[in-house]
Amino acid sequence: MSAQGKTGARLEGSNLQAALDQLHADVEKANMAGYWVVDRTVKNDEDRQVMDKRKAIPFSWKYKSEIEPLLYRSAELITTESSERRSLVLVNPGLAPKRATTTNMYVAYRLNDPREIMPPHRHSPNAIRLGLTGKQNFTGVEGENITFGPGDLVLTPHDTWHNHGNQGDDNAINLSVLDLPLAETMNCMYFEHDYTEEEEGIRVARKMQSERFPPTYSQMVYGHGGLLPRFVSHHRGAGAASPMYVYRYDMMREALERFRDWDGDPHEGIMIEYVDPTSGQPVFKTITFFMQMLRPGERTLPLKQSASLVISPFEGEGYSIVNDQKIEWNQFDTVAVPGASWCQHVNTSDRDPAILFVASDEPALKALAFYQKHGRNQNGDIVKLA
Template identity: 60%
Template structure:
């Protein structure tokens, strides 16, 4: 047999053997971590980088969310389900319940005087008021009634319930680190809430209030002044013990600093912090309020942290990885980690206020948090 024919047969046999080997690897739920010079199908870099990932996305409250919230309130009662929330699912991650890879946003409308029973879970969560004055969360014995702009914590493993008090509907949005906790296989829920009555453990549908309704503000609302006689570890000490952050306090800060230059990449941005430790309110995710003054725009910023951005007041647009997203009040923007992002206030007379969630604390703990910005001249500078 001629040598070239022998070489062709040898190559053919090798290709068949390779195919058989790759089939065997796949059948045994393994992945080949190598690449050969003429093999594209099993290029490990291409395959590893081709996993599902979050994409920039925009949900309109007016067009997408509010109509479905209204319909859900008409069709699903508390007798049908103890939960009635719309979770925003990133198209790049579907069907996983995730708005970005580590967090999800959910919107909830409650009818008047509609309160669900207590429960707790391992994911950390917040509620941020959008409409109505009677949003309600009872958390670890503190009954919190909150309105637009107020943020309420429901920490990891803390008993809490949600609903509305008063005679009007109310809407709030939630942010949870559930996708992160789910990835770590650490999800748990508990719906059997009990209290001790006359020495007997009794299951209950309503938490008994243990603290005054203004306990968080009265205890921690001064900043820099911490009473020593209070229980700063309530709820297990897994989060900030201050469970409600009022919008009025945030507005006081913005009013105080509205005439300074601010940060070119973030304008005026204030982080919600744990008053006892000075860090983020949770160990996994953190939250900010962001102000863009009339006509203000931010320079492009890129970071490894993922963001969920919810415009609270005002209109404008954001450019995420070169694509423009126009937004209005109560919308949500998904900004995946690694995406370039800039925000523009669309008004020359009114400020914009945005509520922002970030997985920055997790990235920092893993030494994976990095940050780049573009200068006004277009140069890219690494900041962290």
């Protein structure tokens, strides 16, 4: 009975518009949305319903001028007694007020004062810590007490008990990446803080985890590529992530340097992924991490992929071009590159390499068969890469 009244007469002009307005009002009141195109100037245009939702935008946060000063101010005013979570979350303006850096990833910076150790907790999101400053950052994960420094990557997988802090006498700053926005979308968020251990058959509340593995466990068991002990269990935590909980920067930096004179990839330079040593797959099923080397003066070709990226330069300086927007970066800044954005990187130094820490939600998109990757060749033609 499209565009007709109950009498069968077709509605036109103001009568049609009035009927449409009433229909749209009734649909909205019923907590529904009409998926149709009537007039591209009205809010019920189906294209606008899909495309005009709030989306992440290319954006950057400056470490020296913005992040670091705010970290020190927060450390002065907010004690560990008043809050265990003294972190600065990077909120993408395109997604605000939602606390998300890209659609599926959440980045935060934290400063730990000397000798400051937080009690254990666990949560549904997967998370990593990357050391930026301080040589004695601390994270305890499932009974493995890890001390880490600049460039070291520490995993705190989904559902693992862990705590953070600083065992040194100097301030320590680290960067975290979580798949928290994805967990929120999937409606599977939880945080738990009531840590207990069994003592003589009774569960007892504890403020620290007992050490169940030596501090060098991850390196001892998994630190030699191609060699995997058969006499230990590789099921740790929920068993859904890499059992290697710390990846040392000296190993990654050495690997990057070995390939420095290779051709590399024209769209990504020299890029090495952190993987689960038992499978060769990404450390998490949702997000993955890389270190990317741009040789002196290197300029990558434009790349577009459905995965979103979070990029934090660890060494060097340069700029990225994201959808024709030039974004300059320096050490410890963060750049958000939303999925489906054209992106290329430039190392502005003619002497030193630039090393970029990169996080991506590529595994989640691949699991759902949504992942695509395109690049431009030297002639500017678009080629499908994945």
